[in-house]
Amino acid sequence: MPSWNADLPRMLIIQLARLGDLLQSLPVLSSLREKYPESFFDLLCPFPLESLGECIPGIHQIIPWNGEDWHVLAREWEDTFLQSFPHAVEYFSRFPSIPYSLVYNLNNHPRSILAAHLLGTRVVGAGDQGPLNTNCSPWVEYLRQVAYERGPNRIHLADAFCGICGVKPPRVLPGIQSKDIQLAADLTRVMEDSSTSKIGIVLGAGDNDRRVPVSTWCRLIEASAEHLPNSMCVLIGGAGEREAALALEDKLSPHYHSRLLNCVGRTTLPELVHIFNHCQWVVGSDTGPLHLGVACGARAIGWYFSRARVHETGPYGVGHYVWQHQGNGQSGNCREQLFNHHPENPCTWPINETIELMQGQGSSGGLSGWELWTGHRDDWGMFYLNEEKLDVAIAERKNIWERLSDMPFKQHSALKSHSINTGCSA
Amino acid sequence: MTIFQKNIELLRRQDAELAAKILKASGGTLSIHPAKSGVPTAVVKNRAIHSAYDPIREGELWANHQTENCQPGEILVVLGVGLLYHVEAMCSKLAQGSVIIVIVPDLSELADVFSVRSLEGWGDRICWVWGNPEQMALQVAQQASRFRLLTYEPALLIHPKEYDAFRSQLRDQLAEGVHGRLHIMVIGPIYGGSLPIAGYVVRALEALGHRVSWVDHSLHDPGYQHLNTIRDARLRLTVQQRFSDMLGVISLAHVAEDPPDFVLAMSQSPLSMAVLEQMRRKKVMTAMWFVENFRHLTYWQQMISGYDFWFVMQQGACLDAFKNAGASHVSYLPLAADPTIHQSVTLTSEEREELGSDVSFLGAGYHNRRELLPELLRDEWTFKLWGNEWEQAGRLQTVLQRNGERIDTPTSVKIFNGTSVNVNLHSYTSEGFDPNGDSVNPRTFELASCGAFQVIDQRTLLPELFDDSMMSVMRTPEExxxxxxxxxxxxxxRQSMAENSRKRVVMSHTYLHRMQTLLSIVGLASPDRIGGILRGDRQAESLLARSRDYPELASLLESFPKTDRVELVDLAKVIRQKGPEAKLNRDELLILMMDEYRQEKRDFV
Known part of the structure; x- marks a missing residue:
């Protein structure tokens, strides 16, 4: 990457939410780079995601935001008042390029808004009207409305981030590649074995209500072993899921142990990127690692239930699948209802149907309580179709884009509106 | 020239009067021997004051440990003289210009030091404070607004009474100068004797000008008592424990919602160790006023490390037991009365008919009372017995009032006022008077505060609270x-003695006095946080004077009345009030950012 000099514009993108949101921000990073090829982009992301940020192409510098430092400063202030103030001032001396001429803020959270105004002279996105102004730009307001009212929205979160930043969805989707990773020997052996197809199984989830039962994963692994010759299931998860992984291994018939590689709690984020770079498929609920798998080139089969909705946070790219559960966490329920009433979780799981998709047979369908959705892209971004049927809401996206954006829109030459392409995205 | 003469010359330049007195002092307090390392060490009454091996190293370790908590700008006040190795080490650790005060209760001890240890190169940095405890406390209070007490325990043992008196005097001096406003959360019990005391404490703290949040768990008493319908004892105990644990979590939620500077829990308050640990993690300072007999209720042993401060109503063995169990700070704090509640009242004729008598006793039916009070069943006077837990009262049944129901505070005040001779027998589970009876019960203070006459059983701690001109003290049950x-x-x-006791309460034994003492003890031990607030360090005026390097911050502080306490939340509120169109400068944005993190409570409970 060329080095930056003071004559070149340097911009900052703020994404302080969780892993999944950072990965949903990859399209807007791509679009911004397409629109401003001369500019340099830095990324402000949570401290624990710094190492992942370094794998994202096109980012000049990753700036980690350590919330714990700010907790300490706030506590110090409570203890010693003025003595902590210089420490808060010093915190920003770590940022080499402030003030940025332009900051793109993707989080409608007071901390992100304040960070945006502390770091930049002009803010685009949440807080663009001022740090205390609750008026939002049309796109931010739209996202807020969707978050509270849900409704029949078909604009994908990643595309809404593009709208917030005043750019169109990207022509080319960015991929994440690992660099110079040395895995443990047992992991390396499996990853380098080109005779097996690897299926990433995302064991855990940040929220309890998005967790798939361990017994269900066992059945999927057994079915994979039975029906997908030369497949190897790679169990993915953080340190907090070690117990669940051990329980799974315990529950799994010893007959299938040779078809399972347990990576749970053993990998850093860059190592996980490396593993996903070698996976053909990734299966899981709507979680950060599922989207990481997608960004690393694996094809996703999402199991979306509880509050997860395919149209908002489905895996970004053409050809991914989502099994959407039809519980009470779905369309038409406002946020208040959702949080007051615990969503109904599935009783049955699309295990055989998922195997059929991986076999390339399509799905025979007919699983009660679940719908299969397939990912597509056009000028207005990502959308999902059930049984390849277009509906009004998909067409409505164009109007929403035009209503919320003040930019002139032209179709990408490479993408036709509403074209359906079932090939896998990069 | 000897070491002694050199030291005297050095001292004369600082304090000629002290130098002259040292010349006349006899010395001989310390028995001085060579340590293994060759330097002098000291012993007093077979107790080593310094290491017998390497006193210099020992002093350095002490200084390293002590300076961990010291804040810039504080004046350090050292208690414990010995051979001053610890003070020399402290001098070498601190920047030139920092002031160290050494309290000298005994000039003879200092004369011993001057004979064997050269003060050259560091002694001139010491400010010697000497005299009687009151004079020394006054000098310290006048010289230093922000100071931290450092104790070198081995040398403290040479003159323990003098140091205790100094600390007590210093607390009183500080209590008089307190003008800062704390936010104190008082956490009460579900029920029991400490419940009304929690109420008095809340009133007293409010009267002292502090903001008080009372977490009153007595609201949950009906639910808790309903658990008694569970017949299986083990099951009932388990559920009661869970209930109590939940109230602890509720307390934690209150702390999270409106973080106090200080949590004061009354005995029996439902705070578990897990809850207290969480408070400590969140830097919330905690204290427990244990208004129970430490020998009878022993749960304090399991809770000892949970609280930063313990206040107990017994001395001697109690203080030793708490210290030995690991209490970091434990102090004697006797009970008291609230004269706005416990006061002289005139009874109506109907009230006098029901509540008045020649002789009465109000309290629960403990064993010693059941044994002794029947003696009062005589024709020569009327005797009434009030209170609960008098089942199977035997002969006393005839004088038991209101069927032994619990008597509320307003009624008890009327009973005290309507009785000629109030009998005050401390509870004891055996016969007669408790031979280890030390603490003084709340009834003693309440009767006195009402201006009611009482006869009371002997307690070892009674004489320092009340004297014989205030109440009649029985040495034996036969009296x-x-x-x-x-x-x-x-x-x-009777009237004269009762009036004397009332005056004593008003002068020294109200909950106001107790809370002043409690807060000054906490303030002394926490000079940077609680002590600072009590001194007024958080008032707008003080903050403004210290914020000259940050003009934007200073201009914000100017918007507050000078004596208002200003915290991060207050500054953030002023900034937010600027309205949606406001353009904020860096300092304002930083304040809002810190306030955002201050508000975070998701990991609190």
Whole structure:
């Protein structure tokens, strides 16, 4: 990457939410780079995601935001008042390029808004009207409305981030590649074995209500072993899921142990990127690692239930699948209802149907309580179709884009509106 | 020239009067021997004051440990002289210009030091404070607004009474100068004797000008009592424990919602160790006023490390037991009365008919009372017995009032006022008077505060609270009848003694006094946080004077009345009030950012 000099514009993108949101921000990073090829982009992301940020192409510098430092400063202030103030001032001396001429803020959270105004002279996105102004730009307001009212929205979160930043969805989707990773020997052996197809199984989830039962994963692994010759299931998860992984291994018939590689709690984020770079498929609920798998080139089969909705946070790219559960966490329920009433979780799981998709047979369908959705892209971004049927809401996206954006829109030459392409995205 | 002469010359330049007195001092307090390392070490009454191996290293370790908590700008006040190795080490650790005060209760001890240790190169940095405890406390309070007490325990043992008196005087001096406003959360019990005391504490703290949040768990008493319907004892205990644990979590939620500077829990408050640990993690300072007999209720042993401060109503063995169990700070704090509640009242004729009598006793039916009080069943006077837990009262049943129901505070005040001779027997589970009876019960203070006459059983801690001109003290149970008879026939004497006791309460034994003492102890031990707030460090005026390097911050502080306490939340509120169109400068944005993190409570409970 060329080095930056003071004559070149340097911009900052703020994404302080969780892993999944950072990965949903990859399209807007791509679009911004397409629109401003001369500019340099830095990324402000949570401290624990710094190492992942370094794998994202096109980012000049990753700036980690350590919330714990700010907790300490706030506590110090409570203890010693003025003595902590210089420490808060010093915190920003770590940022080499402030003030940025332009900051793109993707989080409608007071901390992100304040960070945006502390770091930049002009803010685009949440807080663009001022740090205390609750008026939002049309796109931010739209996202807020969707978050509270849900409704029949078909604009994908990643595309809404593009709208917030005043750019169109990207022509080319960015991929994440690992660099110079040395895995443990047992992991390396499996990853380098080109005779097996690897299926990433995302064991855990940040929220309890998005967790798939361990017994269900066992059945999927057994079915994979039975029906997908030369497949190897790679169990993915953080340190907090070690117990669940051990329980799974315990529950799994010893007959299938040779078809399972347990990576749970053993990998850093860059190592996980490396593993996903070698996976053909990734299966899981709507979680950060599922989207990481997608960004690393694996094809996703999402199991979306509880509050997860395919149209908002489905895996970004053409050809991914989502099994959407039809519980009470779905369309038409406002946020208040959702949080007051615990969503109904599935009783049955699309295990055989998922195997059929991986076999390339399509799905025979007919699983009660679940719908299969397939990912597509056009000028207005990502959308999902059930049984390849277009509906009004998909067409409505164009109007929403035009209503919320003040930019002139032209179709990408490479993408036709509403074209359906079932090939896998990069 | 000897070491002694050199030291005297050095001292003369600082304090000629002290130098002259040292010349006249006899010395001989310290028995001085060479340590293994060759330097002098000291012993007093077979107790080593310094290491027998390497006193210099020991002093350095002490200084390293002590300076961990010291804040810039504080004046360090060292208690414990010895051979001053620890003070020398402290001097070498601190920047030139920092002031170290050494308290000298005994010039003879200092004369011993001057004979064997050269003060050259560091002694001139010491400010010697000497005299009687009151004079020394006054000098310290006048010289230093922000100071931290450092104790070198081995040398403290040479003159323990003098140091205790100094600390007590210093607390009183500081209590008088307190003008800062704290936010104190008082956490009460579900029920029991400490419940009304929690109420008095809340009133007293409010009267002192502090903001008080009372977490009143007595609201949950009906639910808790309902658990008694569970017949299986083990199951009932388990559920009661869970209930109590939940109230602890509720307390934690209150702390999270409106973080106090300080949590004061009354005994029996439902705070588990897990809850207290969480408070500590969140830097919330905690104290427990344990208004129980430490020998009878022993749960303090399991809770000892949970609280930063313990206040107990017993001395001697109690203080030793708490210290030995690991209490970091434990202090004697006797009970008291609230004169706005416990006061003289005139009874109506109907009230006098029901509540009045020649002799009465109000309290629960403990064993010693059941044994002794029947002696008062005589024709020569009327005797009424009030209170609960008098099942199977035997002969006392005839004088038990209101069927032994619990008597509320307003009624008890009327009973005290309507009785000529109030009998005050401390509870004891055996016969007679408790031979280890030390603490003084709340009834003593309440009766006195009402201006009601009482005869009381002997308690070791009573004389320092009240004297014989204020109440009649029985040395043996056999005296009960004769004392009652005597005073029943001496109404003027009764009235005079009762009035003396009332004046004593008003002067020294109200909950206001107790809370002043409690806060000054906490303030002394936490000079940077609680002490700072009490001194007014958080008032707008003080903050403004210290914020010259940050003009934007200073201009914000100017918007507050000078004596208002200003915290991060207050500054953030002023900034937010600027309205949606406001353009904020860096300092304002930083304040809002810190306030955002201050508000975070998701990991609190």
């Amino acid at each position: 009960l009848v004769s004392v009652v008879r005597k005073y029943l026939h001496e109404p003027e004497q």
